[in-house]
Amino acid sequence: MQVHATTIALQDAGLLILGPSGSGKSTLALELMATGAGLVADDRTDLRRDGDAIIASCPPALLGRIEARGIGILSAQPSGPVRLAQVIDLGAGPGDRLPQSRSYDVLGMGLPLVTGPYRPHLYAALRQLLLGGRVA
DSSP: OOOOEEEEEETTEEEEEEEETTTTTTHHHHHHHHOOOEEEEEOEEEEETTEEEEEEEEEGGTTEEEEETEEEOOOOOOOOOOOEEEEEEETTTOOOOOOOEOOOOOOEEEEEEEEEETTTTTHHHHHHHHHHHOOO
16 A cells, blocks of 8 residues: 655654655654654655554665655655654644543554644654654
8 A cells, every 4th residue: 555645764763754745754754853853755655564563664766765845856865664653633623721632543554643734843753753642
């Protein structure tokens, strides 16, 4: 299955970034990459189920490339495939300040979901979520 999404890997955890064109998917990925994440795929992500895991990878034609609006297509060290740990949907509307747990169905599996528009602190919060998890 292929989705219109950007994916990064931080350690062994993958983050699938969904949202409409111009919502900040690549910007969020670039910010996470600046703090140590690796680029799995930009713009399109291939997904497959492997037992109880969803594995994200990059279509070969896009491997190691990410778009930076106003700058162009940039080269990046490719990462992945990676097991998805989290999904963020930048086009799902504003999220609550302290939201209830939500999930996003991918190939019959529910993955943890964060919703809301791009915000300046989002990359730092998602990085910490991938590294440390959610308390409540």
